[in-house]
Amino acid sequence: MNKSYLSLGSNMGDRIGMLREAVRLLKEHQAIDIMKISSLYETDPVGFTEQDAFLNMVVYLQTDLSAFELLEVCQSIERKLDRKREIRWGPRTIDLDILLYNQDELETDKLVIPHPRMHERAFVLVPLLELDPDQDFIEPQREGIEIWKTYNSIDSFLLEE
Ligand SMILES: Nc1ncnc2c1ncn2[C@@H]1O[C@H](COP(=O)(O)OP(=O)(O)OP(=O)(O)O)[C@@H](O)[C@H]1O
Numbered sequence: 001m002n003k004s005y006l007s008l009g010s011n012m013g014d015r016i017g018m019l020r021e022a023v024r025l026l027k028e029h030q031a032i033d034i035m036k037i038s039s040l041y042e043t044d045p046v047g048f049t050e051q052d053a054f055l056n057m058v059v060y061l062q063t064d065l066s067a068f069e070l071l072e073v074c075q076s077i078e079r080k081l082d083r084k085r086e087i088r089w090g091p092r093t094i095d096l097d098i099l100l101y102n103q104d105e106l107e108t109d110k111l112v113i114p115h116p117r118m119h120e121r122a123f124v125l126v127p128l129l130e131l132d133p134d135q136d137f138i139e140p141q142r143e144g145i146e147i148w149k150t151y152n153s154i155d156s157f158l159l160e161e
């Protein structure tokens with residue numbers, strides 16, 4: 001069984017609704033088991049700063065899918081949720097990135113693992129460290145990153161009105 005961490009983010013429209021729908025679609029996939037979700041974090045935009053705050057979270061899953069198949073699932077969820085992204089690092093309804101896949105290191109045109117920018121992104125590292133405090137990363141700056149909501153279980157997140 002492969003172990004992977006995904007980063008999810010949204011800063012357009014119904015941000016929590018987008019995250020919830022993305023997690024629901026991942027959970028529905030027959031080859032994916034969601035093991036843990038982080039809290040939801042409200043985070044200042046990074047890269048292109050003239051945009052609304054993001055809600056970010058990290059999901060830990062186990063899967064039989066290859067990393068490339070998992071990327072396809074992530075991209076099909078982005079399409080299903082009508083992902084819009086006009087500006088690089090600009091506003092988006094939903095973004096799903098693969099952070100880690102086992103201990104694999106991989107560099108292709110389509111997929112780079114670990115995610116090439118994850119180590120410089122506190123909005124990724126803070127929720128990742130919440131799920132797995134043993135990750136061997138430099139402690140990120142927590143400025144501009146606030147817990148927005150924590151859930152007791154995946155179902156309580158998915159079932160909330
Ligand atoms: N680990 C990865 N997870 C998701 N996409 C990846 C990864 N590595 C490479 N990619 C590629 O990056 C391309 C662009 O992804 P995307 O549009 O989400 O970028 P972005 O969110 O604007 O910027 P960033 O990559 O900095 O998060 C995707 O089409 C995908 O093929």
Ligand SMILES: Nc1nc2c(c(=O)[nH]1)N=C(CO)CN2
Pocket residue numbers: 008009010043044045046047048054056089090095123
């Ligand atoms: N806070 C925050 N900033 C971002 C984010 C994001 O998810 N959260 N995603 C980006 C493009 O991948 C660019 N900037």
